[in-house]
Amino acid sequence: MKFDTVIIGGGLAGMVCGIRLAEAGERCAIVSQGQSALHFSSGSFDLLSRMPDGTPVSDPMVGVAELERIAPEHPYARIGAERCDRYARQVPAFLREAGLPVTGEDRRNHFRITPMGKSKATWLTLEGYLRTEAPGQFPFRQVCIVNVEGFLDFYPEFVAEEFRKYDITCRFGTINFPDLEQIRQNPSEMRSANIARVFDHERNLEALAAKIREVAADCEAVILPAIIGLNRDDAFAVLQSKVDKPLYLLPTLPPSIPGIKAQQALQARFRALGGEYFLGDTVLSGELENGRVKQIYTANQGNIPFQADHFVLATGSFFSKGLVATPDRIVEPVFGADTVFTSDRSTWYTLHFFDRQNYQAFGLRTDAELRVMKEGVALENLYGIGAGLSGFHPVQEGCGAGVSLLSAFYVAETILNSRKS
Numbered sequence: 001m002k003f004d005t006v007i008i009g010g011g012l013a014g015m016v017c018g019i020r021l022a023e024a025g026e027r028c029a030i031v032s033q034g035q036s037a038l039h040f041s042s043g044s045f046d047l048l049s050r051m052p053d054g055t056p057v058s059d060p061m062v063g064v065a066e067l068e069r070i071a072p073e074h075p076y077a078r079i080g081a082e083r084c085d086r087y088a089r090q091v092p093a094f095l096r097e098a099g100l101p102v103t104g105e106d107r108r109n110h111f112r113i114t115p116m117g118k119s120k121a122t123w124l125t126l127e128g129y130l131r132t133e134a135p136g137q138f139p140f141r142q143v144c145i146v147n148v149e150g151f152l153d154f155y156p157e158f159v160a161e162e163f164r165k166y167d168i169t170c171r172f173g174t175i176n177f178p179d180l181e182q183i184r185q186n187p188s189e190m191r192s193a194n195i196a197r198v199f200d201h202e203r204n205l206e207a208l209a210a211k212i213r214e215v216a217a218d219c220e221a222v223i224l225p226a227i228i229g230l231n232r233d234d235a236f237a238v239l240q241s242k243v244d245k246p247l248y249l250l251p252t253l254p255p256s257i258p259g260i261k262a263q264q265a266l267q268a269r270f271r272a273l274g275g276e277y278f279l280g281d282t283v284l285s286g287e288l289e290n291g292r293v294k295q296i297y298t299a300n301q302g303n304i305p306f307q308a309d310h311f312v313l314a315t316g317s318f319f320s321k322g323l324v325a326t327p328d329r330i331v332e333p334v335f336g337a338d339t340v341f342t343s344d345r346s347t348w349y350t351l352h353f354f355d356r357q358n359y360q361a362f363g364l365r366t367d368a369e370l371r372v373m374k375e376g377v378a379l380e381n382l383y384g385i386g387a388g389l390s391g392f393h394p395v396q397e398g399c400g401a402g403v404s405l406l407s408a409f410y411v412a413e414t415i416l417n418s419r420k421s
């Protein structure tokens with residue numbers, strides 16, 4: 001099979017790169033083994049929330065410019081502050097075009113609310129989700145936190161405890177439906193995705209609105225866990241139009257409805273642009289020739305290779321098995337590419353879970369154009385993007401989605417520019 005570009009890994013980074021290339025008319029394939037980190041997403045996209053020393057960042061681009069000076073190995077420093085700024089300004093429209101309307105300023109972080117009610121700095125948040133300009137600056141003084149009976153991946157009491165710190169009065173409303181009884185029979189089925197399927201039906205969405213009106217009758221605003229809109233884009237708008245007060249969604253514990261929606265929307269956009277998406281296939285190996293990737297082999301296609309002018313490695317980090325830790329090394333399993341890590345294993349992590357963990361910055365060794373290196377030499381037509389890159393701390397720095405988005409934009413542009421020369 002011959003393509004212009006083959007992307008290995010169909011998470012946020014792989015799909016964004018694929019869409020950028022397909023928009024420009026490239027014949028592009030994405031081969032992806034399974035679900036991605038998006039299925040665990042909060043519904044917000046972080047760009048840069050903290051500097052490496054923990055200093056909070058309010059304008060991500062000021063932070064990115066500083067990273068260029070103090071952290072040259074950071075993916076943003078490699079991409080360059082100027083390009084990061086240009087790409088970041090394009091991202092909201094890009095996401096909207098893919099059916100993912102987001103709110104947020106390109107040069108100012110806001111705060112999202114976690115499933116536990118905590119405020120966390122972020123950059124863009126999907127429409128409908130509760131966000132504030134500063135911690136505690138809620139758009140209400142009194143709110144009804146609604147939950148579905150038996151749903152265990154959302155904790156109204158924890159949310160209320162956080163809200164009360166800002167003098168917000170919280171009430172609770174529990175809702176139930178005959179159509180939920182079937183999934184309630186098995187508590188492990190009471191997950192956000194199964195519940196959302198119930199509310200994809202007009203009748204149930206209407207009934208949900210009626211219940212919310214009833215339980216939140218004397219409240220100023222309503223909070224609902226993200227249990228609507230799995231297979232219909234208008235669910236929030238329809239519900240809001242039928243509830244006579246402001247409605248806000250909060251993310252739940254995984255599976256994440258906003259994340260699954262994002263995955264589906266990006267996949268659909270890629271396919272609509274003519275891209276070929278091979279889901280459930282694993283790239284097993286790559287064949288190199290004269291410092292280039294000639295072709296790759298997958299589990300499903302056996303000895304039929306995928307050939308392309310360019311390949312993009314978007315297989316993620318440890319979470320998605322794009323990187324694998326052995327007792328003494330960090331391995332990139334497809335190409336055996338060079339990785340950045342410290343040789344003394346005792347320095348990889350600390351036992352304090354929330355501390356800055358060194359292993360999180362381990363990843364692919366690349367050159368300035370994010371070309372993947374093997375045995376110290378950059379492979380001419382293999383680029384690394386997303387969570388598998390080295391040199392950044394997605395959790396501590398709050399830059400996970402941003403690195404995936406901007407590295408995908410950068411590599412797509414590099415590939416397209418190479419066509420011109």
Ligand SMILES: Cc1cc2nc3c(=O)[nH]c(=O)nc-3n(C[C@H](O)[C@H](O)[C@H](O)COP(=O)(O)OP(=O)(O)OC[C@H]3O[C@@H](n4cnc5c(N)ncnc54)[C@H](O)[C@@H]3O)c2cc1C
Pocket residue numbers: 008009010011012013014031032033034035036037038040041042043044045046047281282283284314315316317319320321322334385386387388394399400401402404
């Ligand atoms: C649990 C979790 C939650 C997160 N939540 C957020 C959040 O709310 N906001 C935020 O800004 N950031 C978040 N992040 C950071 C996250 O890393 C990025 O946001 C981003 O989604 C990562 O995308 P990616 O495409 O680089 O990697 P991934 O999402 O990991 O995707 C890699 C893909 O490659 C596939 N793959 C791996 N190996 C192969 C192979 N050999 N062959 C074929 N396919 C392969 C995998 O199956 C997967 O689909 C989160 C990260 C994790 C782990």
